[in-house]
Amino acid sequence: MTSPRYRRVAAAVFSDMFKWSLWFFSILFVIHLVRVFWLNSDTNEIEGFFVFSQYSVNIFMLVVGIMTAYAFMGRHIQQGLSRRDSYVGTALAAIGLSLFVTLVPLVINAIQHLLAEMVTLPVNLDTASAFEETGGWIAAAIALFLNVLTFYLAGWLISIGYYRFGWIAGFGFIALSFVVFGLNDYLWKPTTADAMEWLPYDPLEANFWLIALGSSILVLLLFSLMRLLTKRVTIKM
Amino acid sequence: MAASVQLNHVTLKFKKFEALKDVSLTLEAGKIHGLIGRNGAGKTSLLSLIAAFREPTSGEVLVDGAPVFENPEKMEQVAFVYDKDYKEETEKVKKLISLASHYRPHFDTEYAKQLIKRFKLPVNKPVNKLSKGMQSALNVVIGLASRAPVTIFDEAYLGMDAPSREIFYKEILQDQEDHPRTFILSTHLVSEMDYLFDNVVIIDQGTVLLHEPYETIEAHGVSVTGAAQEVDIFTAGMKQLNEQQLGGTKSVMIYGNLGDAKRQEARAQGLEIGPVSLQDLFIHLTEEAN
Numbered sequence: 001m002t003s004p005r006y007r008r009v010a011a012a013v014f015s016d017m018f019k020w021s022l023w024f025f026s027i028l029f030v031i032h033l034v035r036v037f038w039l040n041s042d043t044n045e046i047e048g049f050f051v052f053s054q055y056s057v058n059i060f061m062l063v064v065g066i067m068t069a070y071a072f073m074g075r076h077i078q079q080g081l082s083r084r085d086s087y088v089g090t091a092l093a094a095i096g097l098s099l100f101v102t103l104v105p106l107v108i109n110a111i112q113h114l115l116a117e118m119v120t121l122p123v124n125l126d127t128a129s130a131f132e133e134t135g136g137w138i139a140a141a142i143a144l145f146l147n148v149l150t151f152y153l154a155g156w157l158i159s160i161g162y163y164r165f166g167w168i169a170g171f172g173f174i175a176l177s178f179v180v181f182g183l184n185d186y187l188w189k190p191t192t193a194d195a196m197e198w199l200p201y202d203p204l205e206a207n208f209w210l211i212a213l214g215s216s217i218l219v220l221l222l223f224s225l226m227r228l229l230t231k232r233v234t235i236k237m
Numbered sequence: 238m239a240a241s242v243q244l245n246h247v248t249l250k251f252k253k254f255e256a257l258k259d260v261s262l263t264l265e266a267g268k269i270h271g272l273i274g275r276n277g278a279g280k281t282s283l284l285s286l287i288a289a290f291r292e293p294t295s296g297e298v299l300v301d302g303a304p305v306f307e308n309p310e311k312m313e314q315v316a317f318v319y320d321k322d323y324k325e326e327t328e329k330v331k332k333l334i335s336l337a338s339h340y341r342p343h344f345d346t347e348y349a350k351q352l353i354k355r356f357k358l359p360v361n362k363p364v365n366k367l368s369k370g371m372q373s374a375l376n377v378v379i380g381l382a383s384r385a386p387v388t389i390f391d392e393a394y395l396g397m398d399a400p401s402r403e404i405f406y407k408e409i410l411q412d413q414e415d416h417p418r419t420f421i422l423s424t425h426l427v428s429e430m431d432y433l434f435d436n437v438v439i440i441d442q443g444t445v446l447l448h449e450p451y452e453t454i455e456a457h458g459v460s461v462t463g464a465a466q467e468v469d470i471f472t473a474g475m476k477q478l479n480e481q482q483l484g485g486t487k488s489v490m491i492y493g494n495l496g497d498a499k500r501q502e503a504r505a506q507g508l509e510i511g512p513v514s515l516q517d518l519f520i521h522l523t524e525e526a527n
Contacts, residue, residue: 005309005313005340008339008340011339012336012339012340075336076340077288077289077290077312078288078290078317079336079337079340079341080312080313080314080315080316080340080341080385081309081312081313081340082289082307082308082309082312083307084307084309085309231307232292232307234290234291234292235285235290235291237281237285237290237319237321
């Protein structure tokens, strides 16, 4: 019992989230296989697992975020942990989970890539072009990591909004999460971010590292907001 | 290991409603404190402040002399067991117990196993599939085995059958002997649990009506038992809390102390003088306050 309290929180929360993510990836992978081997007639090139899973991984992280306040926070305080330790531990677990859900698609994609080179698959798998566009797999990984973390934080924000302020104000937090998604799209997918049209610059022209920096600032802002919202929260009984 | 609890001028407001009104109270370390009050008296509000589930509107709540809210060392010393809603809890019993052992520095796994056996808790069942009584037993196992210096049981027995409640009470007494700590037991079942208490706190409408060692409670009243007619004559003009009659024998609870002279007079008339029950005192005090 010598490890700091927040680390005990991080370990337990990560272990739960990790199990959920294993379920999620198992199901997603089965769907991917169905797509590759059965639902492949409309196109002669099928996207690799990295591209295939991106959208779903974001949604998974949003859902995990939404579960956070209800599944973990009250339990921590009842087990005699401070809100601060609960927050720091949960935040660390979320960062760990974001790393994990970034790595899994990368690794599966790499295996697919190697397989495609070694044996002849019945379909053409495109496991590389996504990385060409974004400037290499490291950049793609950083982009996915920042995206999933942002989605997690948006979910966490919604859940603390409902937990703390009830369901009417909770809708306000959903609205706030749309602002977060808008900003995130504005940074990463400028062509689809219609809601942010009024903002002045065109990120397509911007440097990748500048986008990553902007995205990191958004993540830090959200982490700070979560600390403010959980700092003195009343625990439901 | 035991810790003291102190409330200094604590007020708790929910919008306009005052759940606690300027409560000051010290709960000595190493004792079993009974907290009794009617529904809505403020028991759970008071306990949730000690467990740092919320902050008081004004005043301070201390554990071993330091404010408890967001104080990691002090919060760790408090275990708050209450009638938790487990409808959505799909985890298994053993998972919740292992979580408690993960977080609670004094958790005794062996003791938890013994208790699981005594309560016949099915450890592989999801918690929301347990009966109400079994869910309560799970709470009790976690609360007892955590061995937190301040252990609070807020109506922890709800849904438990009489034999299980008996096990619960016996375990409190036994464990208190082996590993003394500060227990706070809030209850409606006064007559069933009063023998557990070292100290009694009665609260009503957010204020403390009485806070005393259990032994001195009897100074607040007596029971007079004997032939119905003689009891009636003897107790005429006294404040009666309760009366029971069986055939020609009657027993009347009197509020207030009898002087030595009155006691001798009773004895001379063949009347029996006994202690007043906490239950009767509780009913009387809260009725009077209302």
